[in-house]
Amino acid sequence: MSNHRSYIKKNIKMAWPIAINALLMQGMLMIDTLLISPLGEGSLAAMGIASAIVSLMLGVQNALANGSQNVLSRAVGSGKNQLVSKSYLSGIIINLSVAVFFFALISLFKWPLIKLLSHESSLYSDIDAYLSIIKYALLLTGISQVSIALYNAMGKTKLPLLSYLLTMPINAVVSYYLINGLGSFAGIGVAGAALGSIFALGIRMVFLLVCLKYQRNSLLSLALAKQGIRRNIALHFKEISPIAANMMVLAMGLAAYRFLYTQLPTEAYAAVVMVTPWLSSLAQFVVAWAVSSAITISQAIGSNNLETLDADVNLSIKVTIAVSAIIALVSFVLSLFIDDIYPGHSDTTYQALATIAPLYILMPLIQGYTTVHGQVLRALGKTTAVFNINFVTRWVIAIPLCAFAVLVLDASIFWVYAITVFEQALKIVPMRHQAKKFLREFDSNKAKELMYD
Structure with a gap:
């Protein structure tokens, strides 16, 4: 019975920050929506179309990171720092490779995508402005999501939650300033919402990496990670790719x-x-x-x-x-x-x-x-x-x-x-x-x- 209580207590301790994290992820988009709303329906529609493109791609990255989470959890359970380092580096390489592919896809085929999703030519400039900036989120989250997966694997689910709580107000304040301006700065509208999100996501990534450096129970080593990395990447990807396909x-x-x-x-x-x-x-x-x-x-x-x-x-x-x-x-x-x-x-x-x-x-x-x-x-x-x-x-x-x-x-x-x-x-x-x-x-x-x- 005591083992059951310990198991439940441990899982609840991990679960509630994960749930709040998921809600806060939805909240990031809600902030942009609320701040863009006063600019009118056209701006809202433009942001909605552009964010729909990126959200699907971010969803694939998130699915891959969720798959890496199980791989990383097994590595953490083994107690081998070399395996943790190797699994973390493999996850980063896989996720960043996908991010670079999606980034290139948007850069090369941005206008065909825009014209496919909207027939309102009046929205094109706003969609272009938002999409041209928000695509950098793919690169930032490629690192952040795998780092969050490692924190979760270590049972430290409160740190990712803290990263969201830290960056959400920053996102709101910076985006408001960039959208509407202040004083002599007139604001840049829809593009400001995207730039504010990128700024906040960049801070979140740095915060997660800095905190990771000081985790006592996971001494990551690039030198150890490189040993047998190709095989690890291949097996890692083979396991997690069906999760992205499932998503x-x-x-x-x-x-x-x-x-x-x-x-x-x-x-x-x-x-x-x-x-x-x-x-x-x-x-x-x-x-x-x-x-x-x-x-x-x-x-x-x-x-x-x-x-x-x-x-x-x-x-x-x-x-x-x-x-x-x-x-x-x-x-x-x-x-x-x-x-x-x-x-x-x-x-x-x-x-x-x-x-x-x-x-x-x-x-x-x-x-x-x-x-x-x-x-x-x-x-x-x-x-x-x-x-x-x-x-x-x-x-x-x-x-x-x-x-x-x-x-x-x-x-x-x-x-x-x-x-x-x-x-x-x-x-x-x-x-x-x-x-x-x-x-x-x-x-x-x-x-x-x-x-x-």
């Missing part, structure tokens, strides 16, 4: 869902738009627990401490269900007050919100169960299995079914939204089966194969 599959799936939702009556679509940000924010707490569980499991694999692996996984699942139940309860409370949060809409919109409420209240329970199993599989190095399950359930089954319901059957919002819940339910059996199978087969030899020593 793309899910992101494109969300885009497909959004397109299909736009084909619904305006009131029904408005209901989905209203409730989605709240549900996404609440889901971060379930994801954070699942991620912290994966870190702990990866550390155990790295230290070859496999005696309690089954028990730890089962405990993680039970606690995830408990956390999901709390989120479902909060979603229920949200459903009671959603009309008051968004006053002044039509009765049809409020009816649509009431119609889908049972579905989004149920969703956390199912999604939490599948999320923790997915993280367990990733901790075991089975990233391709997670990709296959997500691809089949979303693109082979759910998206075609949703398209049929919307475009052919003209189904109501309840049945269309229910397909997203159905998609999550479809994952339960294969996720559970794969996790049990690989846990049953996992031994010291399998753990050794994952070390990339």
